[in-house]
Amino acid sequence: MRSRRSRGTRRHLTLGGQVLALQLAVLLVVVTAAAVVFLGQADAAFRDDRADRLEVAAEGLAGIPAVQATLAADAPDTQALAFYLQTRAAYVDARNAYLTDPEGRILVATDPTRRGERLDLPDDAAARAGSGDVDDVAGRSIAAWVPVYGGSDPVPQPRAPEPVAVVVLADPYPPLTERLSDAGGDVLVVLGIGTALAAAGSWLLARLVKRRTRGLEPAQIAALADHREGVLRSIREGVVVVGDDGRVSLMSDSARELLGLVGPVGGAGDALDPTGRRLEDLGLDPAVLDLLQGTDEVHDAVLVAGDTVLVLNRRRVLHDGRPAGTVTTLRDRTELLALQSELHARESVTETLRAQTHEFSNQLHTVSGLIELGEYDEVGRFVERLTRRRADLSDVVTTRVADPAVAALLIAKATLADERHVELVVDPGSALPRLDPDLSADVGTVLGNLVDNAVDAAAWAAGPDAHGVTAPAMVRVRLALDGPAHDVLVEVADTGPGVPPEQADAIFRRGWSTKPHGATGRGVGLALVHVLVQRRGGRVTVHNGDAPAGEGGAVFIARLPRAVAGTGRTDQGVQQA
Numbered sequence: 024m025r026s027r028r029s030r031g032t033r034r035h036l037t038l039g040g041q042v043l044a045l046q047l048a049v050l051l052v053v054v055t056a057a058a059v060v061f062l063g064q065a066d067a068a069f070r071d072d073r074a075d076r077l078e079v080a081a082e083g084l085a086g087i088p089a090v091q092a093t094l095a096a097d098a099p100d101t102q103a104l105a106f107y108l109q110t111r112a113a114y115v116d117a118r119n120a121y122l123t124d125p126e127g128r129i130l131v132a133t134d135p136t137r138r139g140e141r142l143d144l145p146d147d148a149a150a151r152a153g154s155g156d157v158d159d160v161a162g163r164s165i166a167a168w169v170p171v172y173g174g175s176d177p178v179p180q181p182r183a184p185e186p187v188a189v190v191v192l193a194d195p196y197p198p199l200t201e202r203l204s205d206a207g208g209d210v211l212v213v214l215g216i217g218t219a220l221a222a223a224g225s226w227l228l229a230r231l232v233k234r235r236t237r238g239l240e241p242a243q244i245a246a247l248a249d250h251r252e253g254v255l256r257s258i259r260e261g262v263v264v265v266g267d268d269g270r271v272s273l274m275s276d277s278a279r280e281l282l283g284l285v286g287p288v289g290g291a292g293d294a295l296d297p298t299g300r301r302l303e304d305l306g307l308d309p310a311v312l313d314l315l316q317g318t319d320e321v322h323d324a325v326l327v328a329g330d331t332v333l334v335l336n337r338r339r340v341l342h343d344g345r346p347a348g349t350v351t352t353l354r355d356r357t358e359l360l361a362l363q364s365e366l367h368a369r370e371s372v373t374e375t376l377r378a379q380t381h382e383f384s385n386q387l388h389t390v391s392g393l394i395e396l397g398e399y400d401e402v403g404r405f406v407e408r409l410t411r412r413r414a415d416l417s418d419v420v421t422t423r424v425a426d427p428a429v430a431a432l433l434i435a436k437a438t439l440a441d442e443r444h445v446e447l448v449v450d451p452g453s454a455l456p457r458l459d460p461d462l463s464a465d466v467g468t469v470l471g472n473l474v475d476n477a478v479d480a481a482a483w484a485a486g487p488d489a490h491g492v493t494a495p496a497m498v499r500v501r502l503a504l505d506g507p508a509h510d511v512l513v514e515v516a517d518t519g520p521g522v523p524p525e526q527a528d529a530i531f532r533r534g535w536s537t538k539p540h541g542a543t544g545r546g547v548g549l550a551l552v553h554v555l556v557q558r559r560g561g562r563v564t565v566h567n568g569d570a571p572a573g574e575g576g577a578v579f580i581a582r583l584p585r586a587v588a589g590t591g592r593t594d595q596g597v598q599q600a
Contacts, residue, residue, distance in 0.1 A: 042228055046221035054217070062199075069196060070165050074154035077167035077192040080115040082152065084108070085169040085190045094122070094130075094188045095173030104131045112192060119159055121191040122171075125149035130188065134160070142191060144168060149186045161195035168192075261353035263315060267346050271297045271305075281333060281353050282311060310529070315351055325550050327531060332357045332550050357554055423453040424502055428463045429470065433500065436474045440498060443482045447474070450501035455511070458585075465555050465583060466502075466511055469563075472548035473515040473579050474498060480519025480576060510561065511583040519576035521567040530565065552581060560584050 084090060090107050093099050104122055112120035112133055122131040126149075127142045143158055145168075152169040159166070168191045172184035261278025265271055274284075274297045284297065284305060297305055302315055314326060314335055321337040337351040393402045416437060424430040437447040458466060477498040485496035501514040522530060531553035556563045563581040 042225040046225055047218065050217040050221055066196060070156075073165045073194050074167055076115050077117060077165070077194060078152060078154050078169065080111050080117070081167045081169040081190040081192045084111040084192075085171045091171055091173040091187070094171055099130070101131050105133075105135075109133060115192065117192040117194050118161055119164070119193045121189075121193070123189045123191060125170075125186050125189065127189070144189065144191065148189050148191075157193060159193045159195060161193075164193040164195040166191055166193040259355075263351045263353070264340075264348060265302065265315060265351070266348040269301050269303075269316065271300055271302065272348060273298065278353055281331060281355055282307060283331075315349075318346065318349060326353075327550050327553050331355055332554050357551075419449055423449055423451075424455045426455055426458045426463050426466075428467055429455060429458070429502070432467050432471055433474075436471070436478070440474075440478045443478060443496075444485065445478050445481045445496040445498060447478070448497060448499045450499055450514070453500070453502045454504070455502040456504070458511070462511065462559075462583065462585060465559060466513060468555055469552050469581050469583065470500070470502070470513050470515070472552050473513065473581070474500065476548055477515050477517035477519065477577070477579075481517040484519045484576070505582070509585055511585065513581040513583070514578065516568050516578040517576040521575060522565050522577045524567070527565050531563065552579075556581050556583055 084107060087107060090104065093104055108120045108122060108131055111117075120133045121129050121137075121142060123129050123142055123144070127144045129138055129140050129142065132138055137160065145153065145155070147153075148168045149170050152167070154165065154167040157164055157166040168189050170186040171188040171190055173187040258275075259277055261281045262273065262275045263271065263278050263282075264273035279297070284307075302312055307315070310326065314321065314324065314337070317337065318339060319337075320339060321335060324335045324337075326333040326335050332355070334354045334356045335351060337349055339349055340347045389405065390402055393399075393405065417434060420430050420433050420437075424433060433447075433449065440447040455466075457463075481496040481498055495518070497518050499514075499516045501512070503512045504510065505512040531549050552563055561582045561584050563579065565577055565579050568575055568578045
């Protein structure tokens with residue numbers, strides 16, 4: 024248990040400690056290298072100085088005539104030679120001195136016990152003077168050797184002098200401890216100064232790094248980086264972090280997919296890595312760029328990027344009270360909005376049934392009252408009028424719209440609009456055949472959202488004008504096939520306040536709506552219409568109608584190709600008989 028606790032509480036070196044340890048290790052290596060270089064230089068200086076002095080002393084001894092004559096005799100006087108040798112060795116402080124024969128065998132030495140031994144001299148030592156390192160009894164030594172010439176005799180015939188011996192003076196190198204002690208003071212001074220500088224530099228560097236890393240140690244930073252990667256890969260929402268300089272600090276893979284950054288950025292061969300790039304260089308849609316560049320906080324903003332409906336939230340990042348950038352999250356709500364639109368269509372049917380129930384209840388009350396009054400003929404005429412009115416509405420729609428789902432949607436929307444005192448009119452020029460189920464569903468979604476938007480705008484704008492004249496609230500719908508490809512054309516006009524011309528393009532991307540401010544769900548329907556139309560390869564536009572003609576409100580025109588973009592599949596609609 025104790026060992027587990029000790030292992031669990033083991034602490035790593037702090038950043039400052041790690042930097043200090045690294046610098047001390049580097050300093051130790053530098054000092055060791057400097058010491059090696061110093062020792063080499065000391066050996067070279069010792070060798071140069073001693074070799075010259077030893078060689079001069081050896082030459083002086085070899086040039087003494089008495090020494091030459093004694094060595095040339097048949098029985099040399101070793102005592103006399105030892106005296107000369109000791110005197111010359113003492114003069115230059117040589118540790119060892121030798122007189123050897125030309126083969127290197129010791130004849131006379133300052134250490135008498137070595138007489139008869141051989142010195143490891145160069146092969147040409149008896150021919151010419153020199154100096155160098157030799158292995159002596161005291162270890163590696165610097166030695167100088169000079170040949171001694173003798174034996175010249177002018178009688179009876181002159182002869183050239185020959186080498187009869189070799190003078191060797193040797194001095195061992197100082198021991199390592201002595202050489203280190205000579206350099207110890209300098210080494211300690213360098214080591215002390217380096218340690219002080221390393222400690223001060225480590226403290227300053229650790230303080231600077233900690234300030235930049237919010238006081239986190241390297242192990243904590245590594246753990247946070249690992250956790251961040253895990254979190255970013257596990258969440259479906261896109262995350263975009265933008266610094267206060269407008270450069271991308273972080274963009275998750277899901278954010279790249281949602282924003283359509285799936286190809287090279289900035290040109291051929293340029294790797295797709297938004298990190299460190301400015302937002303303007305990523306080729307984003309202007310509406311997306313505007314939202315990502317902002318600094319104010321945004322909550323649940325609707326944004327259309329390509330064929331995707333996004334919900335965006337943005338928060339500011341502050342450090343010590345100063346702005347440090349923004350964090351933006353992106354959520355794909357395309358499928359959710361499609362389901363929401365379908366649910367809204369179901370709610371429209373429910374509202375239609377409720378409105379019809381209310382209307383039928385009132386009509387039944389009227390019939391009951393007429394029966395109590397005995398007005399049986401009037402009851403028949405009243406029921407006939409109601410039947411004709413309902414049949415007229417169904418006939419108007421079904422004769423112009425052959426697709427059952429779209430026709431039923433129009434009838435339901437007409438009933439709801441009537442309850443809000445808005446007249447829904449099907450344009451006489453409408454002619455829509457039966458459609459493929461997928462295309463019919465898309466047309467129903469587009470038509471339902473545009474009609475709901477138009478009814479809201481027309482009902483809100485209804486009322487007396489400045490002259491006291493009340494203009495009727497009306498929504499006009501035209502459905503037809505247009506162009507050589509027989510694209511489905513959906514046109515919805517209303518008598519509402521219209522759309523500002525400068526915002527004609529922004530209403531599909533920024534959640535703008537013709538509804539009054541404060542209405543719920545503003546702009547979701549228009550964003551969904553834009554996505555559905557764009558997915559089929561079509562387009563949707565808006566402009567304001569003709570005010571003198573009573574249609575001064577917004578006019579939305581959506582064109583849906585019968586062939587889905589990128590698939591080549593064409594709707595095989597049944598032409599109207």
